[in-house]
Amino acid sequence: MADTASAPTRPTLDTVAVATGDPEREQPWSELGLKADEYDRIKEILGRRPTSSELAMYSVMWSEHCSYKSSKVHLRQFGEIPQETSAGKMLAGIGENAGVLDIGQGYAVTFKVESHNHPSYVEPYQGAATGVGGIVRDILAMGARPVAVMDPLRFGPLDAADTHRVLPGIVAGVGGYGNCLGLPNIGGEAVFDPTYLGNPLVNALCVGVLRHEDLHLAKASGVGNLVVLYGARTGGDGIGGVSVLASETFDETGPAKRPSVQVGDPFMEKLLIECTLELFHANVVAGIQDLGGAGLSCATSELASAGDGGMHVHLDKVPLRDSTLAPEEILMSESQERMMAVVEPADIDDFLAICAKWDVEAAVIGEVTDTGRLEIDWHGERVVDVPPRTVAHDGPVYERPFARPQWQDQLQADAAESLPRPSTGDELRATLLQLVASPNLCDKSWITDQYDRYVQGNTVLSQPDDSGMIRVDEETNLGVSVATDCNGRFAKLDPYAGAQLALAEAYRNVATGGATPLAVSDCLNFGSPEDPDVMWQFAEACRGLKDACLELGVPVTGGNVSLYNQTGETAILPTPVVAVLGVIEDVRRRTPSSFQGAGERIVLLGRTREELSGSEWAHVVHGHLGGLPPKVDLRAERGLARLLADLVGIATSAHDLSDGGLAQALAEATLVSGIGARVTLEGDAFLALFTESAARAIVTVPDYELDELAALCARHGVPMAEIGTTGGTALEVDGQFSVPLDELRAAWTATLPAALG
Template structure:
């Protein structure tokens, strides 16, 4: 048993006896960091998760949020969740990433929702390392294979390359689902005597101990030794499960539901009944299995994919079985909701008999030491302007991600109005006449330089992405990734990103309604940077938005306040040197609101946020073969500063932009858009010039190097 002696003593005292072997592994997995959040839960109360739009907040498989109606009066809900599949994606990048997609989609199903959009935020070691490229290619292939096969569009996300992820990549996956009040289901058992029905794939031995595996540092031989802990997905079965779930929900056959993810059947069934204040009687031999001679421990803990645990009224069991048969899915009545303990039998013997709440919620929290990083001092490099511009614009982190998202089917479902490659995606919720904007990502350079301020910047950047498309933030979920929390400097950085993300989301009046924590992302190469992936949605009337490329005929304005520093910038990452982290605007919520108003003005021709790589990257991304710009800046800090909360606006009515930001934030005239496909920059009197082809060559580094 890998739990500490103090935990073992606590379990022994609660049970009044030695735990059985099956109970041993149940507690090991359900009390692991991955499931119990033992090091992070004491910090998570920092997040505000309530609001008039929040129907169900943290604690279920996914959050449920009411969508503002812009056309019609039928209530529409979205579900929103995010998960990590970090360790599995290092051991087996294809299956690790694929099953990460499958898991977050089933979280959506368990709330009675239909999945309509995915966002993937990915983090790898330096792009010039062969192993980093191997992981990168495998992860993207796994995501595209699974998402494309199940017919759920991947519309947003991010990709970062940073030396801190060499030994431990991150794969964070968010999913948005669509439902209505009458179809809503939760993971809370309703009544003793109802049946527990397992629907989906047969149970095998894959993924054994996945939760405990995700709660420890990656060993040097993890790629071989930990392979059995990685699940193997079958997207075609998942697609059948999606459609079967729709039928079951439509017919009102499901009383509560939980998908089988971390800790397998043991985790899903015990958490479902514990949440309702019940116990369970389960016969493990009734579980449909694909391998012979499976033990009770294997049946309980296997994380075989594409499985759901449903609570069903006794009179509805036969109909559930008929729906499962229609979709060629396995179906087992494995037991029932009961009063008292969580009890599992196998081969005529009781192998588990424990209080369900103690198993699901009884893990003691860790009290860990935290050290705070000192702010960086200013030591700027003496870099040649053209070389710096080309290094930043051509960095794999800031370069075009077209090689990634062209492998994803982002049009399936015919809801995608604005797809990958823009600041935020927009998905049409025609049921409500509402456009749903989606942005997801973090910036490890920022949070390495200053965890607290960097995390605040991550939240503001995602809100700015949404505002640049004319939407206002509605809600957010987070995936908080860190190294080994037992190291004070690591835990201090993790605490910083939690507080920073919570403070900025509170300032933006954006409730954080759910999330995931992934710690022990540590390897022989060291801990990852503290990485607070935030997925945020916003709403707007209609589904259209200004593009992020120049129209070629308007005045260019920079809206928002520069922070006047380069700490955490891609410029310093490429040229060396250090600096303090830039200051953020004093009134970010007003900035976001003003930007959304400007983006929706008919005189606005283009909008694009300024963040990773600063104006250098934003301007380069806006150039096309038919449009360019002439821009003048004071100095290199103005060109490479990455302060979020800013955007480039091309407009035919500059006065309207000045008026919108009056008393909110500065507006600076940059120059004018042109129709010649040329970007001409004058920086501190020094002129740079690049045509669209040269910029495309810089920005296509990923595609060029891989293909």
Template sequence: MPDAPLPDTVATAQSTPDTPQPYAELGMAEDEYARVRQILGRRPTSAELAIYSVMWSEHCSYKSSKKHLRQFGEKAPASDALLVGMGENAGVVDVGGGRAVTFKIESHNHPSYVEPHQGAATGVGGIVRDILTMGARPVAVMDALRFGPLDAPDTRRVLPGVVSGISFYGNCLGLPNIGGEIGFGAGYAGNPLVNALCVGVMRHEDIKLAQAPGPGNKVVLFGATTGPDGIGGASVLASATFDDESHAKRPSVQVGDPFMEKLLIECSLELFAADLVVGIQDLGAAGVSCATTELAAGGTGGMRIELDRVPLRDPRLTPEEILMSESQERMMAIVEPAKLDAFLATCRKWNILAGVIGEVTDVTPEEAERGGRLVMTWHGETVVDMPPRTASDEGPVYDRPYARPADQDGLQADTPDRLERPKTDDDLREQLLRVLAAPGVCDSSWVTQQYDRYVMGNTVLATPHDGGMIRVADDTDTGIALATDGNGRYTRLDPYTGTQAAYAEAYRNVAATGARPLAVTNCLNFGSPEDPGVMWQFAESTRGLADACQALGTPVTGGNVSFYNQTGDTAINPTPVIGVLGVIDDVHNRLTSALPADSDGARIVLLGRTAEEFGGSVWAEVVHGHLGGLPPAVDLAAEAALGELLADAAEAGLLAAAHDLSDGGLGVAVAESALRGGVGATLHVTDAFTALFSESGARAVVVVRPEQEAAFAALCERHGVPAAEIGTVGGSALTVTHPEGGFSVSLEDLRTAYESTLPAVLGAE
């Protein structure tokens, strides 16, 4: 084997200032490279260039979105529950009884197109480690997925691979997958969205932070070895425009080992319980570059690392490759010297490789003012000498130009009023079945049956109900509910209102379980930030979410921005996915979305107001292939009142079922509830078309327990929520009557329409 090339040392960089460097290939702009030279007072070494390129990438630095994300903090509502907000690996909220919950959602979009199984699997692994790093035990996962048209050839490649990756990693970890969503659309062909959420539970005193305090403390790398997989994944795949050459970037996709991650979880929790860690960071995007710079910046500002002590799977890796590798299942801890032996012994117990690769150092006042000092050596030669805060906290911040897209006015002017509406009851029946069978509305069991929903034994609600619910511990009845929602059609028509509608739907889904919404996480999926039209969408979307969270009192605890979701010049519909977390004092009071089969004659009540709102609706898309007009109006005060009503009614035991109204409207909601309960229903409406297909917000359909009708009516009046009795439970069909007639659909026909779509295309198995 030939000798390895000599490393590019700091001394070499000082003596060869004009050496060409591949900064553009690493995703850096010319002015960014010039700024690095200014910070260092010389050209960077190859290792330093690697650190800055990944840490200043769009994925890691949020350089195009920071300006807009700041309003989540500026407009944050006061919250006694918020323990850790934005800026750490995940937000933390108090759920009572000395316990706290941490949750976050992130994207793994581009890797999941290049290599669907591993891209999705490592997306799950990464978000689980974010939760673990906060000191919590991960207790559940969810996912929000978007694919191209269901019958497109590439969807049949990507979707099964993504689902197998999610199920493989989550099932092997023993984490229940309690919910999420799936959608389809032409814009996601070639650019699927794979957004993974994880939630963990801890005691207040267990919270851990990404910091490296205490000069002399040891820097320990533990977990899997470092290999060539995932090199530059953050900058290569997630921070640039996607194109036809992306399939050649398979080496940038990480390879996951869930069995190693399971050992890492148990080992880390034992280390935390024994108080053997003073700072912790997982190695996700940007790998060692991220962990070292962020830990150093969060502590004294000083750290010395010996890169040749990093355990490698491939001894040929260069310093810059070690720094850019995103090999999975790795953590970095800051450990006091007196506790090092106990730390290493715990790692050996769990068969986890661990080794000291450096130590925390003190810095002079001058070094602190410059952003600290991070020194890395390779076989005795200094290859990095830089201020870590300039990489982790002081990267470029762009004020990207943005402008309302030229086609936006025309899109909104093309209202669905011109679309032909059903003329007969047969038309109504046929169109209801078509909407119910639409990809994105239809039964998703083909996907969700591959996930374990009940492992660990604390799952209270899961797919297909409105939200997932987990009991937080064996010794309490307190539970948390979670839901994720997004609607790219609405957001394309009006990013401000569409984002608020996604938030409102997730808020409503949590409330429909009987929980009280408490906090928000988000994954903001958009096209290229270099497109002024996309940046306008992003600016309006973030403004809408910040305003909505402020109005409803749910702080944003963290999240993720995913830009460059486009193929060539074609961007996806803007798709902010909003996750809402709520708390329920007693999980025995939970509500399901299934009509109660043992309550024949129970009253069905529609909550909220229904208007003729079909812009961006499933009916317009499925029946007419139309997208235009404005999305349904969002009334945040009405959403808050509905949420309070549902939580109070659940606590008082007044309801037998609840289901929010969203995609498809009332017709879809009642059909789903009927199928989940195995019992029919009869509805009495006035304007059957509007009643069945409108997607007006702030609405839910509930079943009132017999003899509780008066109490529930009084509660509705107290909360100011409109309530109309529209039918009863019973029979073996969904029957709809109106002044001019009516129609009936058997449960068997409903089930055939609802359950056959995905198996017909993807296979029955």
């Protein structure tokens, strides 16, 4: 007889019947991130304790990342914003995988920005890569072809050892995945601040294009329709994944939980994209959902609750990379490159044939029912029997306590306007060179050169222009423009105004290229919601964003909330990243950001005030943060945007004024083009150069267009001041200093290569 004493024994399958008959079994609900009252609520919903598979589903779907349980009460106000826009209506909005907007000529565009912050700290390359993959599938699930990506990034100090660990991997992950997909990376940000040390922010945006009739929604309708899982096989990577990682703070000990980070395969994703688009074209998809955060737990429960309310799934039919996975692990796995479709039985052969053509594995794993239950079996035994809406939509809703921090008044009283300033021409020159070489203002080519910006041949504008622009239609040259922005220091000083300034800057950047701002997506990155100070910042930012969207007439189409972004007790700067999408009728008439020729007039648009608090000058020169951010004037922003639209074909260049003020805008406009400038500044030259007042831009026009520019400025109520002329090989401020472009470029370009190699 064989000796079986040491053979491993598998635990008894925890079925619904077992759970009913064994009500007192201890379960690891706390280890899975659930609170005691949440676990009690699950038992109340089910009338018994959950099975281990049900517990896994509820734990990931009720996580902060998936359920928005701390932010829902504040996000609801975005529904107060009218969904109609100046250029058309919203075809799909908040609650879908991504917002979809009518842009005319039968075209629609979809865009969204999401976070992959915690996974990118734990495993920088894969965390960032799968962040790109996930947002691309969100866009694909709406029926759109993904056409471009962007990457707003935040890091700790450039000279910190951990920044050197995470930054190269994150940039390589963003570039590697996007490049392999053949998607141009047309913009983003790279910002450095001590609060992001140990908690980098990796936000990923994708834009997609579709015809109106190609719109698809995430719902499982039609009793008897089949549920098909297709794409990559399910593995042990990403178990718990972003759904768990993003729902807790990191401690001081550094990276952990590597198995929780997903592993991406961009070549599989490329096949998945083309396969899915052909499935749409063949009209064999009745409903679709991508598999991202919470994996199968999310896809099954959301599709069922958004459709006829019932689904029966045979979990043992899921194709696996690891045959040892338990049912609860399969339900929690966030393995990448997977989609779930609802298919009518008459179409299943055609569906499977198209998948086979693209070498994409597909398996029928269930069917739509009218039971109102999500029922999941494992080898014929029931392991899940739940009302799907309780998993997907009816999770906890917390009204977290929040209050204005006691330290806020003191912070705002410590204004940067009282700091020592340069006064001589030599001091101004040295300040300019110090700022253009600073990590936040320096040339980012070390990063952006790792991205393919022009693949597909439809990129019109990209880094270092103010916005990214993509041609949508090759015959009419219809296009869209996108920009992302946020100054976390402004949001720390005043989160209400800081969120509005983030929106205003992205809105302005889209307008400088000649596009009409149309809609907003956001990625709200904050610290722990259990801290009343942080929740006050979050509540104020949401309120500010809603009020600004109402004033500017742009709806929020959707977005993402990322909380628990802090290490120990140190929360990140409140970072409400705002993406604005605009439409332009003819991309051939776009306005570039850099100077285009010598002998043209440089004109400053907007009102300049003494506003230095939160500025790059205060940050870089003095290491200071205090005071009040620049004044928000949304009426002025709207007038400036309309003026910039009217200046298409008149202005030869347009560059917004934001971080670094006029000095930085002039430096970038000259360095990118290689065309110098000479300017004459009225009053205090330091303030004129380095204040960061909003609702401003510089434009260049030929002499013969000055009168037309003046007339348009008067019509839109935008102050203008002619400040100089383009030309030469230096940036010269009359009566103060001159810097040869070669010297300026050396300072601007050296910083990242010197630090990163």
